Each structure stands twice: as C-alpha cells, then as structure tokens.
Amino acid sequence: MTSPARKPSRIQTENRQRIRDAALGLFATHGFRGTTLDQIADACGMHKPNLIYYYDSKEAIHIDLLNTLMEEWLSPLDAMNAEGDPLEEIIGYIRRKMEMSRLYPRESRLFANEIVQGAPRMLPHLESTLKPLFDRQCGIIAKWMKDGKIAEMHPAHLIFSIWAVTQHYADFEAQIAVLLPGDDKRARGADQFVEMMFRKVLTP
Amino acid sequence: MTSPARKPSRIQTENRQRIRDAALGLFATHGFRGTTLDQIADACGMHKPNLIYYYDSKEAIHIDLLNTLMEEWLSPLDAMNAEGDPLEEIIGYIRRKMEMSRLYPRESRLFANEIVQGAPRMLPHLESTLKPLFDRQCGIIAKWMKDGKIAEMHPAHLIFSIWAVTQHYADFEAQIAVLLPGDDKRARGADQFVEMMFRKVLTP
DNA sequence: CAAGTTTTTTACCATTTGGTAAAGTTACGA
DNA sequence: TCGTAACTTTACCAAATGGTAAAAAACTTG
Structure with missing residues (x-):
C-alpha cells in the first residue's frame, strides 16, 4: 500500500x-x-x-492500526480451548480480557470508537475474521452446555456480555473514575466482581 | 445563552x-x-x-443535547425504589435499560462517544448529577444485600455491569448485527438472556 | 569517499469548516 | 393593516486541515 x-x-x-x-x-x-x-x-x-x-x-x-491490532485483540478468544475444563476456560478468557482492558485501554477505545460509529472501516474485517472465530467458539461453548459442564444459555449473548463487562472498564473509565474514586483498589475489585459474577452465571 | x-x-x-x-x-x-x-x-x-x-x-x-438528555437517561436508575421488592426492583431497572437501548440507541451512542473520549464536556455534570444519584442507589442496594434479600457483592460494580451489558446492545450494534444476523429474534433473545443472567447473579 | 538512495524539512496550496454581516422575508401584536 | 420584531437567506471570511512539491540533509554502499 x-x-x-x-x-x-x-x-x-x-x-x-x-x-x-x-x-x-x-x-x-x-x-x-x-x-x-x-x-x-x-x-x-x-x-x-x-x-x-x-x-x-x-x-x-487508521486502517493499519485497526488491522494490526485486530489479531492481537482477538487472540484471547482464540485461545479458548475445547479440550480444557469448560468453566476454567471461560473464566480464563474473562481474566485475560480484564487484563487487556487494564493494559491496553487505548486499543479498547480505538475499537469502541470504530464500532460505535458503525464500523465504517472494519465491517469487512468483522465479517471475514471475527465472525468465523466467533461462530467456532460459540460452537465450543454450546457443546460444553449440552454436555452439562456449564449452565445452558445463549452462547452468543454470553460472549457479548463478557465483552460488554470487561471492555466497559477501559472504554468508560472516565465515568468509573468519577463514581468510584481510588485507583488502586478499583482494578482488583473489578476483577473479583467480574469473576464471581460469571462463575455464578455459568455454574449449572 | x-x-x-x-x-x-x-x-x-x-x-x-x-x-x-x-x-x-x-x-x-x-x-x-x-x-x-x-x-x-x-x-x-x-x-x-x-x-x-x-x-x-x-x-x-452538543452541550444542550448532553444536558437535555442526561436527566431522561438517568431516570430509570432514579426510579429504583428502596421500598419495593429488591430483586424485582433491580430486574425492573434492567428491563427499562434494555428497552432504552432498543428505543433510544442514538442517545446511548451519544453518551458512549462522550465518555469514551474522556467526557470532556460532561465531567462536571457527572460529578454533580450522576455521582449523588449513583451513591444513593448504591446505598439502597447495599442495604438490600445486608438484609439478605439479594446476594452480596460490590454494588458499584453491579451497576457498572448492568450499564455495560444493557448499553452494549445499542453501542455495539454494528458488531452484533454482523455476528448474530436476524433482527427480529435478537431483541427478545437479548432481553431473556440479560434477565436470566442477572437473576442468577442476584439470587442469594 | 563519491554516487545514489532514503529520509527530513521548508514552503506552499486547495478545500473544508465554523462562524459573521447584512439584506431580505415572514409572523404577529397594536 | 401597518410597523416592528423575529426569522431566513445569500454572500462571504479567516483559520484549520489534509496533502503536495521540491530542495536539503543523512544514510548506504560500491
């Protein structure tokens, strides 16, 4: 180019x-x-x-940034392994997402901006790269549910809720900083809360 | 002005x-x-x-928009009533937030844009209007928890997660539309999932 | 170290954009 | 219905912005 x-x-x-x-x-x-x-x-x-x-x-x-970071951004989802222990695989994914929110808030906000504005430069990439990965991982989760390893629910909405909650801490940090002052304890509190929440949701 | x-x-x-x-x-x-x-x-x-x-x-x-819509946007949180049944009050709040995501996605995205970019024009408003309301409702939730009506957890993070999940459907609609095609069933599926999820989390 | 190539800098340009001046038009109360 | 105030339109401007041309500087290599 x-x-x-x-x-x-x-x-x-x-x-x-x-x-x-x-x-x-x-x-x-x-x-x-x-x-x-x-x-x-x-x-x-x-x-x-x-x-x-x-x-x-x-x-x-801008395009180079989106493309360069996309792969890295999705790697935790890709790392969710069908052979592992279902609950711990998903919790591990959530932990990695929380960690990324903390370490790479700029990347999170870059994508947030792009998607909120209708993904004008990323829609094809979503179709071609994200969609297949998403469908595959939904399939894995669905199987775990059918096998009774985790509670049954709509896998796609489960993933949406994981994205929503984890990325919220990076994307809406300005708001969170106002509502919950005290930077140091916040990150640990968030990690604990999110893990507790999804453990409870996923336990059959 | x-x-x-x-x-x-x-x-x-x-x-x-x-x-x-x-x-x-x-x-x-x-x-x-x-x-x-x-x-x-x-x-x-x-x-x-x-x-x-x-x-x-x-x-x-821009400022007039933010100010005009802020109040309306927060009214569902304000409507959460200390005298009502705890679980149903919170679920009711979640339902109203989901409804707003569906009916007023523009408002949701306007705020998302503003917050993602560090809330340059809204920080004072967050401090003066949102913060007191937020603290008050956190207090109500905390009391419900202490009384054993709902499961114990960090009230602030609970509210963050409600915001995150409900607003996600408006703010990231472009992505969701790619990953979960078929407009008609999506909204109902989302409503059901979110309600199920928080019921499970909140049940003691 | 000289010739050629890559990289940086200076000066510049066309378009877009937020905003103004002022003339023209419409609504409305006396 | 007439005068005035409220509203709309046309013509315009200065600054900002994405980008270019081309000379100067630095680096690479035979």
Missing part, C-alpha cells in the same frame, strides 16, 4: 511504529475525525509531510 | 427541537468533531447561519 513492494528498512519499521503509537492514543480519545495529522506529527516528534512519507494518508494510518 | 433572557417563541421551541433531533443522530454516529454544521443544517432542512441563530455555536448544540 505505502511503498510499491519492498522490504522495509530499519528506519521505516521504527518510524512507522512511532507513528502508530502516537496515532493510537489520539484516535482512541478523539476519534478519527477528531484527530489531525499535525497532532499525530507533534506527538511523535515528526513533521506532517513525514507522516505522509510513511503512510499515504491519515486514513491509511 | 442564546438570547439574553426571554421566553422562547413557538418557532424557537420547534426549530431548536428540529436541530437537536438532527444533531443527535449525527453526533451519535460521527462524534462531535466528525459532524459538521453543514451536515446538521442539511439533516434538518435549514441553512447553516440559521443554526447559529438558534445556538451560539456547534458546541452549544
């Missing part, structure tokens, strides 16, 4: 990473339209035309 | 409503910066300077 078709140099790899890192924070908090090239340039100590040297356009940065 | 201090005329009331209605949809899906005055003008069949006649600036429209 950016260069015809050549192996990227060291400087290229480095600087694209710098750009992505700066853009991630800005897109996550101001959205695509709310972020300017000048802001990105500023945040990574480059000049605007230099960005365009590495990425064809502002949109190209 | 807009006019010194006079009772609004019929035309004024009408047109401000038209502007708010158009702006609500646009701000909800494109965010504040992603929405232009021209788009709003177009959407409500007015000309740009006419908007500025009714609202001092684009930001004034």
Whole structure:
C-alpha cells in the first residue's frame, strides 16, 4: 500500500511504529475525525509531510492500526480451548480480557470508537475474521452446555456480555473514575466482581 | 445563552427541537468533531447561519443535547425504589435499560462517544448529577444485600455491569448485527438472556 | 569517499469548516 | 393593516486541515 513492494528498512519499521503509537492514543480519545495529522506529527516528534512519507494518508494510518491490532485483540478468544475444563476456560478468557482492558485501554477505545460509529472501516474485517472465530467458539461453548459442564444459555449473548463487562472498564473509565474514586483498589475489585459474577452465571 | 433572557417563541421551541433531533443522530454516529454544521443544517432542512441563530455555536448544540438528555437517561436508575421488592426492583431497572437501548440507541451512542473520549464536556455534570444519584442507589442496594434479600457483592460494580451489558446492545450494534444476523429474534433473545443472567447473579 | 538512495524539512496550496454581516422575508401584536 | 420584531437567506471570511512539491540533509554502499 505505502511503498510499491519492498522490504522495509530499519528506519521505516521504527518510524512507522512511532507513528502508530502516537496515532493510537489520539484516535482512541478523539476519534478519527477528531484527530489531525499535525497532532499525530507533534506527538511523535515528526513533521506532517513525514507522516505522509510513511503512510499515504491519515486514513491509511487508521486502517493499519485497526488491522494490526485486530489479531492481537482477538487472540484471547482464540485461545479458548475445547479440550480444557469448560468453566476454567471461560473464566480464563474473562481474566485475560480484564487484563487487556487494564493494559491496553487505548486499543479498547480505538475499537469502541470504530464500532460505535458503525464500523465504517472494519465491517469487512468483522465479517471475514471475527465472525468465523466467533461462530467456532460459540460452537465450543454450546457443546460444553449440552454436555452439562456449564449452565445452558445463549452462547452468543454470553460472549457479548463478557465483552460488554470487561471492555466497559477501559472504554468508560472516565465515568468509573468519577463514581468510584481510588485507583488502586478499583482494578482488583473489578476483577473479583467480574469473576464471581460469571462463575455464578455459568455454574449449572 | 442564546438570547439574553426571554421566553422562547413557538418557532424557537420547534426549530431548536428540529436541530437537536438532527444533531443527535449525527453526533451519535460521527462524534462531535466528525459532524459538521453543514451536515446538521442539511439533516434538518435549514441553512447553516440559521443554526447559529438558534445556538451560539456547534458546541452549544452538543452541550444542550448532553444536558437535555442526561436527566431522561438517568431516570430509570432514579426510579429504583428502596421500598419495593429488591430483586424485582433491580430486574425492573434492567428491563427499562434494555428497552432504552432498543428505543433510544442514538442517545446511548451519544453518551458512549462522550465518555469514551474522556467526557470532556460532561465531567462536571457527572460529578454533580450522576455521582449523588449513583451513591444513593448504591446505598439502597447495599442495604438490600445486608438484609439478605439479594446476594452480596460490590454494588458499584453491579451497576457498572448492568450499564455495560444493557448499553452494549445499542453501542455495539454494528458488531452484533454482523455476528448474530436476524433482527427480529435478537431483541427478545437479548432481553431473556440479560434477565436470566442477572437473576442468577442476584439470587442469594 | 563519491554516487545514489532514503529520509527530513521548508514552503506552499486547495478545500473544508465554523462562524459573521447584512439584506431580505415572514409572523404577529397594536 | 401597518410597523416592528423575529426569522431566513445569500454572500462571504479567516483559520484549520489534509496533502503536495521540491530542495536539503543523512544514510548506504560500491
């Protein structure tokens, strides 16, 4: 996309990473339209035309970010293993999601922004990448339920609720910080609550 | 703000409503910066300077929307009554939140956008309006728990999880539509799932 | 170290966008 | 029905913004 078709140099790899890192924070908090090239340039100590040297356009940065992070973002779901203990597999997935909310709130908000706005740049990716994975993992969960290992319920809605609750802590942090001050205890309280909640829901 | 201090005329009331209605949809899906005055003008069949006649600036429209809708948005939480049956009060609240997600997805997304971006225009309002209400209702829930009417857990996190799950259906609809096609059955399935889930969590 | 290639910087441009000035039109009370 | 105040429209502007051209600088390699 950016260069015809050549192996990227060291400087290229480095600087694209710098750009992505700066853009991630800005897109996550101001959205695509709310972020300017000048802001990105500023945040990574480059000049605007230099960005365009590495990425064809502002949109190209955004798209690259979404694509790059998508895989990483979905890996915990993929890691849920049909052979493991059902309850512990799902709880393990929830723990990893909570951890990601804490460690990578920018990524969470980037996706939140994109989806809230109708996923204009990600719909095809959702169809082609997320959907098959989602259906597969729903199938695994459904089987666990049929085997009586966990309580029966709609697998898709179960996953939605896991996403909703775990990502809420990253996406709505501004609100949570107002309502539940005291940063230190919050994360542990959240982890404990969410695990307790889903254990209770999933226990047959 | 807009006019010194006079009772609004019929035309004024009408047109401000038209502007708010158009702006609500646009701000909800494109965010504040992603929405232009021209788009709003177009959407409500007015000309740009006419908007500025009714609202001092684009930001004034946004702020008015947030303030106008905040109260309405929080009313279900306020309606949770300490004298009622604890489990049914909370389930009733959840039902109302699900209904609002279905009937007013634009409002939900407007707030989601605002909070994800750090609530730049709403933080004071959260402090002054939401926080007291939140603390009060947390207190009611805590008492219900102490009395053994519902299972014990952290009331604040319980409310967060209710918000997360119910609003998820409005805010992430684009994703849900891809993963769970078939519009008609979805809403009922969601309602049933969410009610089942929280009943299970809350039952002592 | 010289020639060529990659990267950075400066100067610039066209379009978009939030907003204004002021003339024109409509509604409405006396 | 007439005058005035409320409302609408046209024409316009300054700043911001995404992006380009091309020269300058730095790096790579024979």
